[in-house]
Amino acid sequence: MAGLRLSVLDQSPVVSGQEPAAAIRQSLELARHCEALGYDRYWVSEHHNSHAIVGSAPEVLMAAIAATTSRIRIGSAGVMLPHYSALKVAEQFRVLEALAPGRIDLGLGRAPGSDRLTARALNPHAMPGADDFPQQVLDLQSWVEGKPLSAAHPYRAISAQPAGPTSPQIWILGSSDYGAQLAAHFGLxxxxxxxxSDGRGVESALELYRRNYQPSERYPEPRATICVWALAADTHAEAERLVATRDHWRVRFEQGLFGPLVSPEEALAYPYHAGEQARIAQMRASAMIGTGAEVRGLIESEARRLGLDEIVVNTWTHDFAARQRSYALLAEAFQLQGM
Structure with missing residues (x-):
């Protein structure tokens, strides 16, 4: 597929034997690496009270990435909006846009990105069960893009600063039909x-999004992407060895056991029972792993099937150098135009 664009999702994963803070410093290094390789966007996630994924403040990390890159788009994937004031998020992203004009993406999510107690601690004044997310998105869009709120809005006299000639791209993120319907309704x-979800539900979500899309001034046509987990190595056997780290983490995560990524050797030596082995086999059946050429074929096949012109790639390895190598091999396989 000529012209298929590749982007990056970085969740700042923690690996055994390192302090969590090291994951943030590696995110900065990986962002510079991926810009040099020719990736289109670099998105960072938001999670709280996690011992495995420690990107808890994407807007802060984005500012640091903006200061050390010059071309790649930088985004949140995403800001969990129900935790926050829409105005405060708008102001944060207006500042980011001032720092890196025309390079900022504001990805919005509705999920807590944490457990209930942590969600409560993040916003103790939120009303339990209340869902103001659609209204928050509308308010945020107006403030971020410098457009007036409705005449009846109680905050119509407020603007989000610093204003400027450009504004962030707003994306709705999700893993269910809800986000797809909301994005379609707002023309985002x-x-x-x-x-x-290992791809479960993707066909339904994209079909709902495209069928119900309401064109907006900025986005007259629907614009969609998917974020896949992929891993490339110099040989297929090496990719199989490296992916054992994620297999172990996923099995433990699905059992409610959270922790840092272990080495491939520790993962391969783990005494899985039959049910866990079956789950790993299920994950491997749909995994995008192999050499750069093999992973390119898998990504292109899914992009073609779903009618997409951009794919976002998320990669975890215990060894940071192997993670960097994976993105380099994909960039080479897709012939990205680096710096």
Whole structure:
């Protein structure tokens, strides 16, 4: 597929034997690496109270990435909006846009990105069960893009500063039909978290999004992407070895056991029972792993099947150098135009 664009989702994963803070520093290094390789966007996630994924403040990390890159788009994937004031998020992203004009993406999510207690601690004044997300998105869009709120809006006299000639791209993120329908209704781009569900539900979500899309001034046509988990190595056997780290983490995560990524050797030596082995086999059946050429074929096949012109790639390895190598091999396989 000529012209298929590749982007990056970085969740700042923690690996055994390192302090969590090292994951943030590696995110900065990986962002510079992926810009040099020719990737289109670099998105960072928001999670709280996690011992495995420690990107808790995407807007802060984005500012640091903006300061050390010059071309690649930088985004949140995403800001969990129900935790926050829409005005405060708008102001944060207006500042980011001032720092890196024309390079900022504001990905919005509705999920808590944490457990209930942590969600409560993040916003103790939120009303339990209340869902103001659609209204928050509308308010945020107006403030971010410098458009007036409705005449009846109680905050119509407020503007989000610093204003400027450009504004962030707003994306709705999700792994269910809800986000797809909301993005379609508001005429906004949509990103499906394919890696979260191993692709389950992607066809339904994209079909709903495209069928119900309401054209907007900025986005007259629907614009969608998916975020996949992929891993490339110099040989297929090496990719199989490296992916054992994620297999172990996923099995433990699905059992409610959270922790840092272990080495491939530790993962391969783990005494899985029959049910766990079956789950790993299921994940491997749909995994996008192999050499750069093999992973390119898998990504292109799914992009073609779903009618997409951009794919976002998420990669975890215990060894940071192997993670960097994976993105380099994909860039080479797709012939990205680096710096």
């Amino acid at each position: 781009p949509y990103a499906f978290a394919y890696f979260f």
